[in-house]
Amino acid sequence: MTTNQKFSTYPDQMDHTKLVVKALLIGGLVGAGTMLFLAPQSGRKLRANLQKKTHELREHTAETVKDAVSQVKSRTHQIKDDVRGKADDIQHQGVDVLVEQLERISAAVEAGMKALKNSR
Numbered sequence: 001m002t003t004n005q006k007f008s009t010y011p012d013q014m015d016h017t018k019l020v021v022k023a024l025l026i027g028g029l030v031g032a033g034t035m036l037f038l039a040p041q042s043g044r045k046l047r048a049n050l051q052k053k054t055h056e057l058r059e060h061t062a063e064t065v066k067d068a069v070s071q072v073k074s075r076t077h078q079i080k081d082d083v084r085g086k087a088d089d090i091q092h093q094g095v096d097v098l099v100e101q102l103e104r105i106s107a108a109v110e111a112g113m114k115a116l117k118n119s120r
Helices: 003-038 043-119
Strands: none
Touching: 003 043
16 A cells, blocks of 8 residues: 555545534434424423433533544544654655765766776
8 A cells, every 4th residue: 555545545534534423413313303202291391301302412412523533633643643754764765865876976986086097
């Protein structure tokens, strides 16, 4: 797997996480509303239960969003560390290639100077 292929999956994962959170929210709202309206209760009791369930759903949603944000932050830090590691590897490889090329040039210059000296 190339680096580009590896990193191209991260936005897909974040889109998937957003979709799951939205689905949970919508499903929770529909389920809670259906349950409350189909239950045989008085108007006052229904409103009290609706308020309670709304509060519970809000807390559950806040926890879910907090968890999703935490996962995204963690994954972001991991990606950042991976990118830094790859950048460091590439930098070291570049330095190694540069040193190797400088050694070749130095050897060629010395060989040229030696050949010039021998030709005189």
